[in-house]
């Protein structure tokens with residue numbers, strides 16, 4: 001009998017969930033899904049299809065496993081828009097009706113028509129609400145290596161940072177999963193991106209993923225697994241790896257995935273709401289569709305110019321681009337380590353342009369109040385990360401997706417005019433953050449903060465040369 005062909009991480013996970021010894025790229029297989037996530041934008045549509053397809057007279061539809069459905073409202077939360085409030089009410093009703101265990105309610109929203117703008121939470125530790133789904137999923141213990149996560153959001157691939165297969169699906173597919181716990185999946189071929197060396201202090205994972213997308217183009221990984229590896233990835237914090245995998249979809253990737261190491265295991269052991277999971281490792285001899293090696297020593301800070309994440313240039317090349325605004329938030333720039341990166345540059349300085357800061361989750365917001373700029377619990381009288389950002393003149397909003405997706409016109413930080421904005425978000429197509437003629441420059445939190453100080457796209461090496469300590473921030 002011929003020896004079994006070594007399978008990539010993605011192939012191993014899919015094979016295990018298909019009950020197969022092996023799978024090949026291009027094959028279609030049925031797989032069992034471990035967790036299905038939805039939110040306030042796609043949840044109502046998914047629920048509607050689920051009820052239509054899985055109900056019969058006298059037999060209302062029931063989700064396949066009430067402990068494996070996770071609902072995280074996060075997109076259109078801080079708005080007076082009645083339609084957005086109605087979406088939250090649909091989620092509330094569904095959770096009640098199905099007896100779902102994992103729902104993170106924006107408990108400060110009154111969904112009655114005409115109730116107006118909700119009063120945001122006063123204390124981020126005293127609300128069930130969590131904020132951006134991709135940040136809340138691991139925080140709340142829903143992410144484990146070796147599992148399959150599907151979500152009704154294209155950036156569900158973020159969770160691949162934890163060594164799992166995670167991908168976005170449409171409402172119809174999600175409704176089918178709600179009813180059956182299964183999905184029909186084509187096995188993607190794997191592209192390997194190896195980063196060598198240790199991450200220098202002036203770079204973050206945002207620079208790395210922009211380099212990849214700039215290299216292969218916005219459709220360069222269409223329906224492929226993007227495997228990020230090497231000691232360079234190992235040197236990233238887990239939170240920064242989430243930025244790498246998050247943006248796999250910006251190159252068309254089916255999923256992004258990283259190796260599991262001690263950082264991953266420590267986080268998952270401390271957070272997971274299930275005790276067991278399987279760690280798969282990438283074997284030697286696995287077959288790749290594409291391989292690219294990068295040396296971190298030769299990297300410099302990058303931006304993606306309007307209007308595509310693959311329209312990359314070095315920050316230095318854009319030094320004459322005048323900015324009107326900076327935005328620090330979203331699932332790629334609203335983590336606690338991102339806030340430390342920004343605060344390190346902004347500390348003791350004043351921003352020159354309006355700078356909007358949005359924590360990715362209520363846990364991040366709580367940590368911004370609790371930790372100092374090196375990620376340690378602040379001493380009495382010492383400035384918190386939040387204090388530093390406010391002292392620098394930033395405007396701070398409550399945790400949510402906020403202006404990353406534009407949203408209703410009253411959304412915090414939304415680009416309502418054709419301005420130039422440097423942003424830590426992940427997508428800069430026309431209109432993404434609001435106005436169709438606004439120009440969005442995607443950048444790391446370091447580059448965004450440095451640019452906020454000058455009003456021009458600015459290479460963060462002008463402000464950072466020493467490694468930035470992040471202490472206990474985002475570790476477990």
Ligand code: SF4
Nearest residue numbers: 132330331401404405
């Ligand atoms: S922060 Fe932006 S990219 Fe992330 S889930 Fe929200 S809208 Fe999507």
